Amino acid sequence: MSSTLLVGTRKGLFVIRDGGVEGPLLQGWEVFHAIASGGVLYAAANHFVYGAIVQRSEDGGATWERSEPIEGLKRAWHVEPAGDGALYLGGDPGCLFRSGDGGRTWEPNTAIAEHPTRERWQPGAGGLCCHSIQVLPDALYVAISAAGAFRSDDGGETWTPINKEVAADFLPEKYPEVGQCVHKLLAHPGRPGRLWQQNHCGTYRSDDRGESWERLDGNGLPSSFGFGIALDPADPDVAYVFPEQADEYRVAAEGRLAVWRTGDAGASWAPYGDGLPAPAWAGVLREGMSFDADGVYFGTQSGSVFVTRDGGWHEAASQLPAIYSVEAAEL
Amino acid sequence: MVAVVLPSLLATQAGGRKRFEVDAATVESALRGLPIADLLFDDDGALRPLVNVYVDGADVRYADGLSTPVSGGQTVRVVTAVAGG
Numbered sequence: 001m002s003s004t005l006l007v008g009t010r011k012g013l014f015v016i017r018d019g020g021v022e023g024p025l026l027q028g029w030e031v032f033h034a035i036a037s038g039g040v041l042y043a044a045a046n047h048f049v050y051g052a053i054v055q056r057s058e059d060g061g062a063t064w065e066r067s068e069p070i071e072g073l074k075r076a077w078h079v080e081p082a083g084d085g086a087l088y089l090g091g092d093p094g095c096l097f098r099s100g101d102g103g104r105t106w107e108p109n110t111a112i113a114e115h116p117t118r119e120r121w122q123p124g125a126g127g128l129c130c131h132s133i134q135v136l137p138d139a140l141y142v143a144i145s146a147a148g149a150f151r152s153d154d155g156g157e158t159w160t161p162i163n164k165e166v167a168a169d170f171l172p173e174k175y176p177e178v179g180q181c182v183h184k185l186l187a188h189p190g191r192p193g194r195l196w197q198q199n200h201c202g203t204y205r206s207d208d209r210g211e212s213w214e215r216l217d218g219n220g221l222p223s224s225f226g227f228g229i230a231l232d233p234a235d236p237d238v239a240y241v242f243p244e245q246a247d248e249y250r251v252a253a254e255g256r257l258a259v260w261r262t263g264d265a266g267a268s269w270a271p272y273g274d275g276l277p278a279p280a281w282a283g284v285l286r287e288g289m290s291f292d293a294d295g296v297y298f299g300t301q302s303g304s305v306f307v308t309r310d311g312g313w314h315e316a317a318s319q320l321p322a323i324y325s326v327e328a329a330e331l
Numbered sequence: 332m333v334a335v336v337l338p339s340l341l342a343t344q345a346g347g348r349k350r351f352e353v354d355a356a357t358v359e360s361a362l363r364g365l366p367i368a369d370l371l372f373d374d375d376g377a378l379r380p381l382v383n384v385y386v387d388g389a390d391v392r393y394a395d396g397l398s399t400p401v402s403g404g405q406t407v408r409v410v411t412a413v414a415g416g
Contacts, residue, residue: 028340047340049381049411050370066344069369 003292005307006034006041007299007317008325013043014317015061016305017331021317025061033287036329037081042103044076044089052076054089056103060331068105070097072113078287079103080133090130094121094144098156109156112142117161117178121147124181124200131286132185138192139209143185148178149197151210162210167201183227184286191236198229198241198286205239205266216266217243223253228289230259230296237265240272240296242284255279257306259289259298259313272296273311287325299323333361334406341367341409358384359397361407371409381412 005016008031012024029045036042041057043064052075054067070076075092082088082098089097089106095113097106112130121128124145132143140152141162148163161178168180181200188194195206202224203217217224225246232238240261243253252258257280261272282300289298295309303320306313332352342349345367355361362371362384373379384391385408391399401407 027343047370049379050340051373051379053370066369069374071374 003294003297003328004036004331005290005297005305005316006036006325006327006329007305007320007323008032008034008043008287008327009303009321009323011321013061014320016316019316021320022061024321025057026055026064029055031324032076033078033325033327035079035081035327036331037087038085038102039331040102041329041331042079042081042087044079044091046075052091054079054099054103054106065104067099067103070106072108073097073106075127075129077129077131078133080135082135088133088135088140090133090142090144092127092129093123094118094128094130094147096130096133096142096156111152111157111159112150115150115159117147120176120178122179126286132182134185134187134195136187136192141185141187141195141210143182143197145183146179146181146200148180149182149185149195149210162206163213164211165213165215166197166199166204167215169201184229184289186229186231188231188236189233194236196229196231196239198226200225200247203229203241203266214266216262216269219262219267220269221260225250225253226284227286228284228298230289230291230298232291233293235263238263239266240289240291241269242289242298244283251281251283255281257282257300259296273308273313275308275313276306285324287327288323290326290328292328294328297326297328299326332403333401335361335365336406336408337365337367338409338411340411341370344370355401357397358386358391358399358401358407361401362397362409383410383412384408385410 007014012027013031014023032044034043043055052073055064078090080088085102096109130144134141143149150159185197193209204213223243230240257276260269282302299305301322305317335351
């Protein structure tokens with residue numbers, strides 16, 4: 001494994017590199033997500049007393065600088081680099097922010113804050129959280145639980161709901177314009193227009209920038225429910241999910257810690273690799289899966305991090321606090 | 332000068348410094364000048380609900396809150412509320 005893993009937990013940030021585990025950094029903070037960009041670490045950090053903030057470190061985590069207070073932010077969920085020092089921040093309550101100065105100050109995206117469908121959004125179990133942000137050359141995408149997925153073709157000035165054919169089984173109207181409980185949305189970096197999402201109500205793929213979706217969990221997955229999703233940058237037909245028992249239970253499906261893989265764009269799925277413990281009743285949260293060109297990674301709420309390069313799973317860390325996020329990084 | 336004493340996490344956020352000596356006439360002015368003031372106050376400028384402040388051992392909520400006067404030699408202690416078992 002050549003990548004460094006940033007592991008956000010309920011009790012701070014850990015860094016896994018060169019076979020060792022460093023941390024906790026930001027001890028006392030709940031790190032919902034951490035990412036590296038341009039040699040800078042960014043953490044979506046929350047504290048039950050001191051609030052929500054973005055922390056940044058230019059020295060690999062030795063020292064941290066807080067962003068300016070972010071008005072209206074109840075919980076920080078996800079930081080996404082956008083190039084040239086710009087970043088996006090997603091959070092609760094269903095809010096999106098942009099920073100043009102490397103995460104020091106943040107401006108709200110008013111088109112999300114004042115979206116005409118907003119009165120039909122409602123919080124999921126994790127709150128009304130904007131947790132997925134994808135920055136593509138031709139579009140921005142966000143996903144909010146439980147509001148659904150949205151695409152902007154004008155740099156965030158306007159947002160179009162992209163939830164057609166995505167189920168919301170918990171609502172009276174099963175296929176509404178908005179209100180879907182997306183758990184994680186990713187865009188494939190090499191196939192324009194291809195999106196994947198793990199939803200409260202199924203696993204989906206879109207090949208037309210979210211204009212339509214194909215439901216895939218009926219093609220062999222043991223559950224329609226899950227949170228994390230991972231991709232293969234070299235192959236747009238590959239995706240990985242961690243099926244969980246829906247939705248009152250939220251632990252590994254069939255009592256078995258298993259990542260399921262498709263190599264044919266979701267037409268079929270199969271358990272991926274060997275070496276994961278069973279029986280196991282752990283859960284993986286929405287930010288708990290990651291990938292890069294070298295492998296696939298996930299962390300459990302019971303504090304284990306598993307990595308693979310070729311299907312042979314290895315436990316890279318154990319006995320950590322409850323894991324909120326795993327992110328592969330080059331540091 | 333008024334002494335302000337911080338709990339562990341805030342001291343870490345203040346660069347490892349637990350105790351500050353400030354020139355202030357009220358609790359609010361003593362706290363506003365700290366490098367971690369952004370963590371003590373909410374969007375409306377009010378003290379966050381789970382942040383307790385004591386002046387020489389007395390909870391300022393039972394005095395004049397943030398307007399509680401302070402003077403030289405007194406100690407303002409910031410204490411995070413702890414709930415649960």
